[in-house]
Each structure stands twice: as structure tokens, then as C-alpha cells.
Amino acid sequence: xxxxxxxxxxxxxxxxxxxxxxxxxxxxxxxxxxxxxxxxxxxxxxxxxxxxxxxxxxxxxxxxxxxxxxxxxxxxxxxxxxxxxxxxxxxxxxxxxxxxxxxxxxxxxxxxxxxxxxxxxxxxxxxxxxxxxxxxxxxxxxxxxxxxxxxxxxxxxxxxxxxxxxxxxxxxxxxxxxxxxxxxxxxxxxxxxxxxxxxxxxxxxxxxxxxxxxxxxxxxxxxxxxxxxxxxxxxxxxxxxxxxxxxxxxxxxxxxxxxxxxxxxxxxxxxxxxxxxxxxxxxxxxxxxxxxxxxxxxxxxxxxxxxxxxxxxxxxxxxxxxxxxxxxxxxxxxxxxxxxxxxxxxxxxxxxxxxxxxxxxxxxxxxxxxxxxxxxxxxxxxxxxxxxxxxxxxxxxxxxxxxxxxxxx
Numbered sequence: 001x002x003x004x005x006x007x008x009x010x011x012x013x014x015x016x017x018x019x020x021x022x023x024x025x026x027x028x029x030x031x032x033x034x035x036x037x038x039x040x041x042x043x044x045x046x047x048x049x050x051x052x053x054x055x056x057x058x059x060x061x062x063x064x065x066x067x068x069x070x071x072x073x074x075x076x077x078x079x080x081x082x083x084x085x086x087x088x089x090x091x092x093x094x095x096x097x098x099x100x101x102x103x104x105x106x107x108x109x110x111x112x113x114x115x116x117x118x119x120x121x122x123x124x125x126x127x128x129x130x131x132x133x134x135x136x137x138x139x140x141x142x143x144x145x146x147x148x149x150x151x152x153x154x155x156x157x158x159x160x161x162x163x164x165x166x167x168x169x170x171x172x173x174x175x176x177x178x179x180x181x182x183x184x185x186x187x188x189x190x191x192x193x194x195x196x197x198x199x200x201x202x203x204x205x206x207x208x209x210x211x212x213x214x215x216x217x218x219x220x221x222x223x224x225x226x227x228x229x230x231x232x233x234x235x236x237x238x239x240x241x242x243x244x245x246x247x248x249x250x251x252x253x254x255x256x257x258x259x260x261x262x263x264x265x266x267x268x269x270x271x272x273x274x275x276x277x278x279x280x281x282x283x284x285x286x287x288x289x290x291x292x293x294x295x296x297x298x299x300x301x302x303x304x305x306x307x308x309x310x311x312x313x314x315x316x317x318x319x320x321x322x323x324x325x326x327x328x329x330x331x332x333x334x335x336x337x338x339x340x341x342x343x344x345x346x347x348x349x350x351x352x353x354x355x356x357x358x359x360x361x362x363x364x365x366x367x368x369x370x371x372x373x374x375x376x377x378x379x380x381x382x383x384x385x386x387x388x389x390x391x392x393x394x395x396x397x398x399x400x401x402x403x404x405x406x407x408x409x
Contacts, residue, residue, distance in 0.1 A: 003086065003404050005393045007181050010290040012391040016400070017081070019392030020092035021409035026395075027059060027316040028066050028100055034320060035067040042333040043068040044142035044228075046131065048124065050075050050115050050213060052097075053090025054390065055286055056232050057147030059319040061097060064143065067323065071107035071135060073127050075115045077150070081406040089391050095409050107131050115148055116209055118156045121216040128222045140224035141217060143327075146210045146231040149288065153204040156212070164204040166292055167193035168247045175243060175293030178300075178374060180384055185371045188293040193248045205252035207231070207259020214263050214276075225272030228327060228336050229263060231256055233278050235350065237359055239366075240294055253278075257344065264345075275336040279326075279347040282318055285386035296383060301365035302353060303379035311352045314386070322349050 006014045047064035051057040052074030064070040078094065081087035094110045101108040109127040113120045132139035154161045167173075167190050174189040193201070202208075210231055217223050233253045236244055244250055260276045267274035283302055289295045306312040313321070326332065326347050332339045342348050352358065365378055374380045388394035 001403060002401060004400070005388055005391060010177075010180050010296070010387075011287070012387065012393075014086050014391070015089040015092060016392030016395075016398070016404065017086065017092045017406065017409045018402075018404060019389070019395040019398045019400070020089050021096040021392075022395045022398050023389055023392065024058070024062075024093050024096040025100065027062050030316055031062055031066045031320065040068060040328050040333050041330060043328065044070045045137060046071045046073070046128065046141050047143045047145065048073045048075075048128070048141045048217075049145045049147065051145075051147035051149060052076050052110065053078055053088075053093050055147070055149070055284070055315055056281060056319060057145065058090075058093055058097070059315040060145040060147060062316065063319050063323050064145075065097075065101055065106045065108065066104065067320070068328070069106065070142070071131050071137070072101070072109075073124055073131065073141075074108070074110045075113065075120055075124060076110075077114050078112055080112070083407060086406045092392065092409050099409070107135050114154070116150070116153045116156060118216075121213060125217065125220045125222055138224070139222050141222055141227060142224050144214065144217070144223075144227065144229040146213065146229065148209070149286070150204065153209065155203065162200040162203040164201040164252070165193055165197045165248055166243070166288070167191065167197060168242050169193055169198060169251065171242075173242045173247075173293065177293050177296050178371075178380065180290065180296075180387060183371070183374060183380065185297075185369070185374065190243065190293065198248055198251055201248040202252045202255050205249065206255030207257070207262075208255070210256065211259050211262060214266070218266070223274070225270070225274065226336060227267075227272075227274045229274075229276040230279050230322075230327070230347070231260065231277075232281050233257075233346075234283065235280050236283060237298070237354070237363070239363065240298060243293055244295070257346070260345070273336055275339070277339065277341065277345065277347045279322060280342075280350045281322075282313060282350045282353045284315060284318075285383055285390065287390070290387055297366055297369060297378070298362065300374070300378035300380045300383045301369065302358070302362045303382045304365055304377070305358055305361040306352065307379060307382070309358065311358075313352070318349055322347065
């Protein structure tokens with residue numbers, strides 16, 4: 001059938017197989033061209049990406065494989081397609097990555113399983129050993145990327161399911177937002193989270209599961225002695241802190257940083273030069289950011305400014321810079337402890353977004369936005385494009401008038 005985007009309240013409830021595949025191939029082509037002829041003194045040989053199917057996780061897997069030639073194991077929990085209904089975007093992204101990796105001769109294994117479960121950890125360990133056996137290499141992971149973005153988590157120890165919320169803490173919050181379908185601007189008010197909601201959000205989005213992964217991998221002996229581990233987070237400008245940094249999400253991200261410190265203590269006790277970081281990344285269009293008050297308008301303003309200054313980056317550009325300028329430079333490829341970090345030990349690739357001139361211009365742009373001028377004053381069209389592209393729509397080179405099957409890319 002002909003597939004068109006179905007958007008309800010800034011949530012897209014379907015996806016386009018061919019569009020998802022083309023978008024993945026575009027990112028692969030970007031990485032292959034950028035890395036052509038470039039050598040890294042000590043590249044990762046095997047990389048595990050937990051949350052590999054979309055956004056920063058997908059970009060990390062592409063850079064690892066097609067940039068550095070690493071074998072990759074990817075974990076995500078996506079809904080497959082049927083004859084009558086499209087799969088999730090990540091389902092098609094994984095299909096495309098696997099096909100392109102096979103064509104390029106890159107060892108890759110993708111597991112569609114609940115990453116929070118003990119079964120996922122056991123399955124990944126077996127996949128690591130299987131790849132190592134077939135490739136004649138050590139069954140050791142050089143880099144673990146933790147990029148999960150799930151609204152729910154079942155604790156594998158207790159069987160209790162926890163749900164995260166995006167709410168302020170201590171006081172209600174009201175912020176402007178705009179509707180992607182109509183372009184209309186409205187005000188959304190959110191009541192503060194209670195203690196149970198805060199704790200549940202930390203359970204889902206905090207660092208506990210990241211630690212469980214690292215412990216399981218270490219106990220199985222599949223971490224290389226100088227293994228690196230990185231988890232992704234976002235801070236953003238002060239104008240968003242009430243709903244983000246100082247809200248339930250921020251509380252969970254604080255726990256993610258706590259987990260990084262604990263993982264580093266375990267690395268230090270073992271020796272070998274292993275290191276874990278939280279990487280603070282740039283604001284981008286995601287399923288979550290599209291529905292958080294003020295964030296869509298801020299991102300539209302930010303994109304306008306950064307594109308005008310020639311410093312805008314999407315997922316693949318951000319992660320390419322993370323690898324090339326932080327994780328695997330001439331110095332850090334040999335000694336991970338030389339990776340540049342801020343005063344709290346975090347990697348910062350939001351540095352361009354948080355430049356003073358960028359923030360001042362973005363704030364001024366945001367103040368000028370009205371319902372009448374939103375597409376002229378901001379990059380609302382760019383926000384809309386990125387949102388659609390993440391679901392396989394509005395991708396250049398795809399004929400959306402064609403009859404498209406759901407079950408193939």
C-alpha cells in the first residue's frame with residue numbers, strides 16, 4: 001500500500017520501510033566517505049551497542065562498523081512488520097544495517113530482545129563468543145555504548161515493571177510548544193512528579209541497568225582489559241531545566257553519572273586502563289523531544305542559529321566527532337584516560353550548542369517566535385523534516401507514491 005505519515009499529538013504512529021533504509025544508507029555513506037583513507041592507531045575491534053536501532057545508538061553502530069571496521073553486536077527491542085502493519089522504524093533500521101554490514105563483510109549480530117532482561121545479557125554474551133569464534137579473534141568487547149531510550153523497564157530481579165515520566169519536580173511547569181501537523185503554538189502545563197514517579201523514572205532511565213550490563217559482561221570475561229564504556233545524556237540550556245535537568249529526566253541522568261563513577265571504580269580496581277564516561281550530546285529531534293514542552297521550539301530556534309553559523313550536526317555527525325575527537329584520537333586511542341572531559345568527568349560534544357553566541361542567538365530567536373512567523377523566524381521546517389525522517393518519511397530519493405510492502409526494505 002501507499003504509506004503516509006500518521007501523526008497524532010507530535011507522535012508518529014507508523015513508519016516507511018524504504019525511507020528508513022535510505023536514511024540508514026545515507027549515514028553509512030557519510031561515514032565511509034569521511035573515514036576513507038584515515039587510520040586509527042588502536043581502533044575498536046568489537047563493539048556492543050545497547051539500544052542500537054535509532055538515533056545516537058544507530059549512529060554509534062554505523063561509525064563503529066563502517067568507520068573503524070569493528071565487529072558489532074546490537075541490542076534493541078523493536079516491533080517487527082506484518083503483512084498488514086508496518087514495523088517500528090528501528091526494525092527497518094536494523095534490517096538495513098545487517099544487510100549493509102553483510103555486503104561489506106563486517107561481522108554483525110543484531111538481537112531483538114528486551115535489553116533490560118537477564119536473557120538479553122546472556123544472549124549477547126553468546127553472540128560475542130560466536131562472532132569471535134567465526135572471525136578467529138578474542139571474544140572481548142573494546143567499547144560498550146549504552147543508548148537505551150525506553151519508557152518502561154521490568155526489573156529482572158523482582159519482575160516489577162516501572163514507568164518513566166517527563167515531569168518537573170517540586171512545582172508545576174508551563175511551556176510553549178507547537179503542533180507539527182498544524183504549526184499552531186500552544187501552552188502545555190505539567191504537574192510535578194510525586195516521589196513514586198521520580199523513583200520509577202530513575203529505575204527506567206538511570207544507571208542501574210548500565211551497571212548490570214557491565215557486571216554481566218565482566219563476569220563472563222568478554223570485556224577487554226582497556227574496555228571503554230559510554231552512555232549518552234543531555235543537559236540543555238537553563239530555559240529547559242525546569243522540565244528537563246531539574247525534572248524527573250534530570251534526576252535519572254544524575255544516576256547515570258553516578259553509575260559511570262561506580263563503573264570507573266571497578267575498572268580502576270582491576271587495572272588495565274578501562275574507562276567509562278557519560279557523553280553530553282547536542283539537542284536533536286527524537287520521539288521524546290517532540291512532546292516535551294518548550295523543547296520543540298528551542299530546537300527549532302537552535303537549528304536556525306547553528307545552520308546559519310555552519311556548525312549544525314545531526315546524530316551521525318555528532319557521533320563521528322565523539323569517536324574522532326574524543327574516544328579515538330592519536331592520544332586517546334592508546335590511553336583512554338587522556339580523553340578530554342569537563343570538571344565532572346563528562347565528555348562534552350554539546351560544546352557547539354552551548355557556545356555563548358549560539359545560546360544568545362537561540363534565545364533571541366525563541367523570543368521572536370509567534371504562530372504567524374514560526375516558519376520564517378525558526379527552523380521549524382527542519383525540525384519537522386528530522387521528525388519525519390526518523391520514521392522513514394521525507395527522505396530524498398524515496399518515491400512515496402509507490403505501493404510499498406510492510407515486510408521488506
